[in-house]
Structures are given as structure tokens and as C-alpha cells.
Amino acid sequence: MNFVRFAVRRLLEMAATLLGASFVVFGAMYLAPGNPASFLLGGRSASPAALAAIDRQYHLNDPFIEQYARWLGNILHGDFGRSIEYRTDVSHLLSSRLPTTLLLVGMALVVVVLLGLALGWAGAVRGGATDSAILVGTTFAIGTPAFVAAILLQGFLAVELGWFPSSGSGSGDGIAAMLWHLTLPAIALALYLVGMLARVTRSAMLEQLTSEHVAVARSRGIPERHVISRHVFRNALGAVLTTAGLIVSSLLVCTVLVETAFSVGGVGQLLELSSTTKDFPVVQAISLIIVALFMTVNLIIDLLLPVVDPRITLGTRATG
Amino acid sequence: MNTTEQHPADTPRPAPGGRPNTPAALDIRNLRMRLPHTARPVLDGVDLTVGAGETVALVGESGSGKTLTSRTVLRLLPAGTTTEGTVHVAGDDVLTMNARQLRHLRTRTAAMIFQDPRAAINPLRRIGDFLTESVRLNKIMTPAAAQARAGELLEAVGLTTEVPRRYPGQLSGGMLQRVMIAAALMGDPTLLLADEPTTALDVTTQAEVVALLGDLRARFGTGLLFVTHDLGLAAAISDRVYVMYAGRIAETGPAASVFARPRHPYTKALLDSTPGLDAPPGRLVAIDGQPPDLRREPTGCPFAPRCAHATELCTTETPRSMPARGEPAHTAACHHSDRLEGTPGDA
Ligand SMILES: Nc1ncnc2c1ncn2[C@@H]1O[C@H](COP(=O)(O)OP(=O)(O)OP(=O)(O)O)[C@@H](O)[C@H]1O
Ligand code: SF4
Ligand SMILES: [Mg+2]
Secondary structure, eight states: OOHHHHHHHHHHHHHHHHHHHHHHHHHHHHHSSSOHHHHHHTTOOOOHHHHHHHHHHTTTTSOHHHHHHHHHHHHHTTOOOBOTTTOSBHHHHHHHHHHHHHHHHHHHHHHHHHHHHHHHHHHHHHOHHHHHHHHHHHHHHHHSOHHHHHHHHIIIIIIISOSSOSSOOOTTSOHHHHHHHHHHHHHHHHHHHHHHHHHHHHHHHHHHHTSHHHHHHHHTTOOHHHIIIIIIIHHHHHHHHHTHHHHHHHHHHHHHHHHHHTTOOSHHHHHHHHHHTTOHHHHHHHHHHHHHHHHHHHHHHHHHHHHHOTTSOTTOOOOO | OOOOTTOSOOSOOOOTTSOTTSOOSEEEEEEEEEOTTOSSOSEEEEEEEEOTTOEEEEEEOTTSSHHHHHHHHTTOOOTTOEEEEEEEETTEEGGGOOHHHHHHIIIIIEEEEOSOHHHHSOTTSOHHHHHHHHHHHTTSSOHHHHHHHHHHHHHHTTOOTTGGGSOGGGSOHHHHHHHHHHHHHTTOOSEEEEESTTTTSOHHHHHHHHHHHHHHHHHHTOEEEEEESOHHHHHHHOSEEEEEETTEEEEEEEHHHHHHSOOSHHHHHHHHTSTTSSSOTTOOOOOOSOOOOTTSOOOSOTTGGGOTTOOHHHHHSOOOOEEETTEEEEEEOOTTGGGTTTOTTOO
């Protein structure tokens, strides 16, 4: 199938799925037991006048479909509504926090890709003691949940040794301060995925190392470093790319835990706080953004797969 | 381990069928190879030569050591093997080469055509990349020159010039084997090694590929060691033939002479089990029994347990290669060769 047509079709599918997701996200609040107004107030007591004001502000007396249509229309114009807790526009809340979260997730992603691929490569190619050490290390990394890693890193490197700040994002003090503040959270976020990616890379490369075409490449006098990069690693990339979806979804979910543990003040922490205070407009907005991000990543993976493995044609995920 | 005992002259002798005054394309002398955890050598005193521009067939049952012999020529050995003897390719000893010399051997002097081209070519890289990567990465040719040569060779093997842009999955097995042959010729080698290059192909394609190999080795003047267990194919393509049994050369000589007047009972049995070659059609006899395995050291002739002509002598004394009367190039390692003399086709 032609690349442009495939991309357009997938974008349309994505829009449809997002529409469905928005319906679920909005409906969840409407269907939740009890009066939406008291829900919006989150158990706080309020005067009848205040309740009436909320009803008016959120159009709670309109039919559901009308409410949903209005909410969706506003979102399409970039208006995610107002936060009950912070009494400010949701888009304003997000615009100050989204860069922090994206930087954190981006840092973690760089660590995962660089370290995961390098460790997997080293284990497969060097073998012996290097490989054993990497296997032990990745076993620990995979076995340590992100919040445990966060607590340990905070306890030792931040509180005990004072090498890194123990909380905050450093936003407002420039990019260097932010990188400095986000180093430990990024490591906590990356740890499990580094172990996972290293394992996937290692076993995919080991499989290639015993394959006939690699023996043939050697028999043709291809220098060993080229055999590894052009045939072993290159052919392991397909397996690596199929884990990309898992990596990104894991990063998006775990950033909630890690941002909370380090009080980073990003979108993840905001989601955690807003869930406990039942600040629905915020939860709805963040949920939608996460779904959209996840779908975008999957679209990119589907477009990249045929590039990495020419045996796969666009739109048909295959193995082999 | 690598010793050159028994052969005082370390310079390769010219091969029997080769051109005079050029070193043999391949000269294996007294090659003995041991695999780890085995009782007897898997190759036991193999002597084999391929003259410049000569085509030589190496035949034998499965497990006799044909693949190990041909892979040794490129020093592709299983881990933990030890070797004795010498393997000269175009005058240079392969077993003592350093890494750089070995790379030179593999890119410029000798090249192998493998059994299953679909497994041998990286499915994720384009054909053009496969053809040119060795000469490019070793800086033997510029990318442009490599591309031009690949184009010429593709034409020589009967493929079109749009093939380089394709991926292996888009070509048939026969086309891929042609690509493999073109790739082997890229470095203009002195010696081609083909290890059962047609086994993975269908019958019509097999014939085409064999004919092509024959043409090309004549046109490019390369020596060819053709490994097969198909005696019909060996007879059709080769100048000389080696028959291997349990890691030893049982019999060797000009193809016509070996197939018409076998002097080793094993060769005779192989011929009898081959349809349409000397044996009357419809008579297909598999050779009874199993070749000796690597866990026991046999005494005497390794073929004795399966041999109809075996005597007391055969089980106690290992036969040495002896030339036929009046035909010194035709030798067999059998105590009782004379009993087979002039009796082709009946056992
Ligand atoms: N990598 C290896 N490790 C251990 N043993 C091996 C290895 N390669 C070959 N052998 C053994 O060496 C012997 C000779 O093998 P080889 O592959 O040379 O036989 P062959 O004549 O090519 O047989 P075939 O016709 O089946 O290809 C066999 O007994 C085989 O089991
Ligand atoms: S030496 Fe004896 S056992 Fe061996 S092949 Fe000759 S006759 Fe048979
Ligand atoms: Mg073989």
C-alpha cells in the first residue's frame, strides 16, 4: 500500500478512536454514582447558592449529549474547561506542567534507548563475564518497581549524599537546573525499561549471531565490526522496535508514580492529585492527552516497521 | 595446532590437472582435524588438490566430512577444533594466516557458494548491498566500481540490472543462488567452493545453476571444488573426483576413470546406489550399514564392517592410497582394489 494513503487512513482511524475515547472519558464522570455537582465538589459541603453556580458553570442540567458536545467542541478549540481545585483553566495548568513531564519522559527515553541497546549489544557480543554481569544487573533492574527505585535513589543519592536535589523540577531556573532536578526521576523511570530493552536486544542479537547469513558474511571477509553492526544489530532492530509501544506506555504510566515520589510538579503528579481530589476536568484532559500520545507512538511504530524490516508491508504487522 | 610433518617441501605441488607453472588453486596435504570430545579425527589425512582453473568434485555420504573439508579452506572451523597438515590456497597456507591475510583470502582469493541461498543472504539488506559489501568495506573497490562490477556479473549469471534494488524475499531460490554466485565472483577469486549449491533448488533450476557454474569457471578461469553427494552431478561437471569416507579420501582420479572403473568398494557401492549412472535403471541399492561414528577409533579399514570384499587383513591394517596400474592419477585406499578391476556395475 502506498505510504501516504496508509498514513491518511491511519490518521482517520486514530481520530475515530480518539472520539470514542473522549466519549468514555467524559461519560465516566456522568455515570459515576451520585450528583455530579457534589462529585465536582469532591465531598466538600457547599451552600445551595454555590451548588447552583456549579450547575450553571458546568451546565449540569443540560442533557448528557449536549454537555458532551459542548465539552468536545471546547476541547477542539483548545479549551479543556476549568479546574475545580485550582480555579483556573485546565490548559493553563497543563501548559506549565507539560514541558516538565515531556522533558522527564524524554530524558528517561534517551537513557533507555542508549543504555538498553548498549548493554544488550555488549552482553551479546562480548559474552563471558561481561554478559554475566549484565544479566545480573538487568535482573535487578527488571525486578525493581519504579517507586522502589525512586525511594532508593532519593534516600541515597539525594538525602544521604546530597548529590542531587530530592524533589522539585527546577523549572523556572533554566534548563540546566531542570536537567539537574530531573536526573534522579529519569533514572528511576528508566531503570526497569533499560533492563527490559537490554534483554530484548541481547537475545535478538544472540539469535542473529548463530544465523547462517552471519556465518556467510564472515566467510566473505566482512570485518567483524561491520558483521555486528550491519547484520547482527541491524537484524535485531525489528525485535527492538516491537517493544517501543510497551516502552512508551510504561513511561507514561510510571511517570505518575515517579513525579509523585519526587514531587516533580509535572502532568503525572497533577493527574495523581486531581484523581484524589476528584478534579474531573483535569483528569479528563490528561487522560485524553495520554491516549492521544499513545496512539501517535503506535502510528509511528507502524510506519517505521516496514522501513526496519522490508518483509513487512505497510499495515500488516508480521513476524519472521 | 599446525604442523607440516611428512612433507619436506612446503611449496605447493602443481595439481595433476592444472596448468603448468601456476600454483594449485587449492592444495590440501595430510589434513587431520579433531573436534572436541571425539575419539577419532573427523578428517584423517586428507590430501586434495584443485589445479588452477580445474573443476574437482568431492563426493561421499552424509557425515563423511565434505563440508568440514571445504570450510577449512576458508578457515571456517567449529570452535575447539585442532588441525594438522597444510591447506594452501593459491600458494598461501590458510591455517597460519593472520586476521588481515585471512580477510584477503576470503575477499580476493577464495569464495564459497552455500547450499541454501535464502538462509545465506541477509533478508533485510538489498541485493546490491550484498553483492558489493565485501569489496567496498575492505576498500578493494570504490562504491562506483563495485556497483559496475556487480552489474556485469549479474548479467553474466543471467539476471537483470534492476535486481540490486530488490530484497532477497522478492527473488526466487534459483535467482538468489545466481546472486550468490555473482557475489562469489566479485573479488575475482582463484578458487570457488560450492557446497551442495543445488540441493535447496528444484530440479530444473538445479540443472541451470550447474550449467552456469560450469560456464563461469571456464570464462573466469577459477578453480572449482564442487561438493555433492550426487554422483551424476559430479560426473557431469568435474575433471577429477575425490570420494570421501569417514574423513579419509577413499579413492581419487579422473572422473571418467573413477566412474567407469571404480577401484574402491565404497565408490562401487555408491555408484550402484545411483540411478542412471552405470548401474542399470531400476536397480537402486542403498549401502547397508552405517559409517563409523566419531566416538570410536576404528582399526584397519574404516569401511570393513560394510565391505563385501573385506578380509582379515582389512580389519588389522589401514590401507594406503595406491595408484592403479598404468594410471598413476587414479588411486584408491583399498587392500583389494585389484578384485574390482574391470567389473563396473555388478557387486
Ligand atoms: N560444528 C560441528 N560441531 C561438531 N561436530 C560437527 C560439526 N560440524 C560437523 N560435525 C561432524 O563432523 C562430521 C562431518 O561433518 P560434515 O558436515 O563435514 O559432513 P558432510 O560430508 O558435509 O555431510 P552432509 O552430506 O550431510 O553435508 C559429522 O559427523 C558431523 O556430525
Ligand atoms: S580395504 Fe578391505 S575393507 Fe576396506 S574397502 Fe578395501 S576390501 Fe573393503
Ligand atoms: Mg555437508
